[in-house]
Amino acid sequence: MIDLYYYTSPNVRKVLIALEELGLDYQIVWTDISEGDQFESEYVEINPNSKVPAIVDHDGPGGRRLAIFESGAILLYLAEKTGRLLPEDPIARQEVLCWLFWQVANQGPMAGQAAHFVSHAPKQGIDNPYARKRYAGEVARLYRVLDDRLADRDYLAGEYSIADIATFPWTRVAAGHGVDVADYPNVKAWADRISARPAAKVRISDPREEKARNHVYSAEQFKTLFRPEGSQA
Numbered sequence: 001m002i003d004l005y006y007y008t009s010p011n012v013r014k015v016l017i018a019l020e021e022l023g024l025d026y027q028i029v030w031t032d033i034s035e036g037d038q039f040e041s042e043y044v045e046i047n048p049n050s051k052v053p054a055i056v057d058h059d060g061p062g063g064r065r066l067a068i069f070e071s072g073a074i075l076l077y078l079a080e081k082t083g084r085l086l087p088e089d090p091i092a093r094q095e096v097l098c099w100l101f102w103q104v105a106n107q108g109p110m111a112g113q114a115a116h117f118v119s120h121a122p123k124q125g126i127d128n129p130y131a132r133k134r135y136a137g138e139v140a141r142l143y144r145v146l147d148d149r150l151a152d153r154d155y156l157a158g159e160y161s162i163a164d165i166a167t168f169p170w171t172r173v174a175a176g177h178g179v180d181v182a183d184y185p186n187v188k189a190w191a192d193r194i195s196a197r198p199a200a201k202v203r204i205s206d207p208r209e210e211k212a213r214n215h216v217y218s219a220e221q222f223k224t225l226f227r228p229e230g231s232q233a
Helices: 010-022 041-046 071-082 090-123 129-152 162-172 185-195 208-214 219-226
Strands: 002-006 026-030 054-057 066-069
Touching: 002 010, 010 071, 010 090, 010 162, 041 054, 041 066, 054 071, 066 071, 071 090, 071 162, 090 129, 090 162, 129 185, 162 185
Parallel strands: 002 026
Antiparallel strands: 002 054, 054 066
């Protein structure tokens, strides 16, 4: 059994899709980052960086308990655990890993910053035109990279893989970081292909999910989540 420490976010969605795609037994452990659950000592032992997602595999290597944090590391672990979603051929494998690392180093962080300054900060009366332009521009560049990559292929690196699973959830929330996916037709077609997969349709049965998806944060929750001006939780 795998525990998935969960809150509504694209990075957590990656892991949820992978678990479903791979048919692994898992349970959701709700981790409300808007209320500071990520700073509790029990969670920090699992993820010293106090972010979501994280997993605990109670049947890890040799039957030992294993905690893993960072979405890319989790996806790589799950693929290696099952022997799926990551090619055995060394050249094809490296191609997948290049796009996986592209996602965790570029697409996710830049889209997250764009979403902060385009969507979240303005709801708190914060407007920073320079930051908004900076991150929106970089996200647009990354969508062009993605669209070019998908111009002559169905998936990022050959067959459907953890690279696609990592990248897809951020395109689902493109409007929040100021992007219309329809402007990138190859990305749109790729996202539609993934959306049609049963694993991509999964929803968790927790009433807190819908509230979290709405992203309506109080001033205190905003401070807990984003720690403006260097504040510490």
